[in-house]
Each structure stands twice: as structure tokens, then as C-alpha cells.
Amino acid sequence: MKLEILLLGALLSRPSTGYELKRFFDTHGRFMRSNTTMSQAYRTLAAMEERGWVEHTIEERPGASNAKRYHVTEEGHTVFTDWLTRPYNPPTRFQDPDLYARLGSAGFMTVEQVIGILDVEINTRVAEVARYRHRDRSRFDEPPRGYDVELGGQMDEWLHRRGAEAMDRHIASLVELRRRLLDGEPINADHAEEATR
Numbered sequence: 001m002k003l004e005i006l007l008l009g010a011l012l013s014r015p016s017t018g019y020e021l022k023r024f025f026d027t028h029g030r031f032m033r034s035n036t037t038m039s040q041a042y043r044t045l046a047a048m049e050e051r052g053w054v055e056h057t058i059e060e061r062p063g064a065s066n067a068k069r070y071h072v073t074e075e076g077h078t079v080f081t082d083w084l085t086r087p088y089n090p091p092t093r094f095q096d097p098d099l100y101a102r103l104g105s106a107g108f109m110t111v112e113q114v115i116g117i118l119d120v121e122i123n124t125r126v127a128e129v130a131r132y133r134h135r136d137r138s139r140f141d142e143p144p145r146g147y148d149v150e151l152g153g154q155m156d157e158w159l160h161r162r163g164a165e166a167m168d169r170h171i172a173s174l175v176e177l178r179r180r181l182l183d184g185e186p187i188n189a190d191h192a193e194e195a196t197r
Helices: 003-013 018-026 038-051 074-085 098-104 111-132 149-183 189-196
Strands: 054-059 067-072
Touching: 003 018, 003 038, 003 054, 003 067, 003 074, 003 098, 018 038, 018 067, 038 054, 067 074, 098 111, 111 149
Parallel strands: none
Antiparallel strands: 054 067
């Protein structure tokens, strides 16, 4: 996930200072892009400011260093919404954050656009299951010297099953989300029921 898009999304939610962006990267943002340093963020913000995507105002702080508060410009807003609404091309790994970054910005889209993204993701992952679930998973004709075939085989099978279960849960949750959106049902109804038990 490109840092520019992550920053635009964060700043569209709330104009922020560097300290506030650091808190974002330490919490919510860490699930969208790992290992982002503040020096990377500041360099990227400077480049985005040169492109006209963001601007900053200075907040004076008596007794402390002044802070820059970054805001998204109209051009930056357009860049973000263009990214959000362009055709969705699923990453090779379903665990990559692109889908969730888009769904996390669903408020900038229509229900139909969100359903379109879900359709692409669901169809892609169902096709991957059909193609890869029952593939030949043998690793080599002759195991290398020192390789424990039994332990390696057991671990390979465990990893395959965990991956298959995760993929199946991912697809099922997206199918359910799509159904709720189409039916106009509350998306988080299950969580509300669980919280009251």
C-alpha cells in the first residue's frame, strides 16, 4: 500500500500534526502498512506538499516547538478518491491491506461501488481456491541432506490447512458483508448481539 494514499486517507479523516500521525501509525495505520517510520512519513508529506496534495498550517505552542498541522487539498482529495474508485485489482495475497484500506474509506463511495469491489475480491479468491487448493504440494523429488521429511511434511500440511481455513473465512465474511449491503441490513448486527450477551 502506498504511503501517500495511507496519509491522504488519514488526513481526510482528521487534519493532523506529525505527533498525531505517529499515533495513527502506532495504532490503526499499523494494520495497513507495517514498519512506517516518521522520517518516511515526513519525507512523503513534503513530496505531497510539493505536488499540491497537502498543505500545512503552523500551530504556535507557547513553551514548546510550533507544530505543522497537515490538511488535504482539493487536488489531494481528488487523488485519493481516484485511487479509491478506480478498478480494484486484488493483490496476490488476500492478507495484504489494500482491500481493507478501501473498505475503511467506504464513506467516500456508494454502496454499489463497495459491492463492486467485494465482487472482484470474492471472484478472485474463489478462482484461487479452485486453482490452488488441491494442487500438487510435493516439494522435491529427492529431499536435501539433513531434511526431516516427516516433520517438514507435517508442517507443510498444517500451514496448508491454516491457509485454507483463513481463505475460506475471508470469502465467507465478504459474501455475508455483500449480502447485508444488498439487503440494507446493519453490517455490525452480529457484534451488537454478541455485546449484549
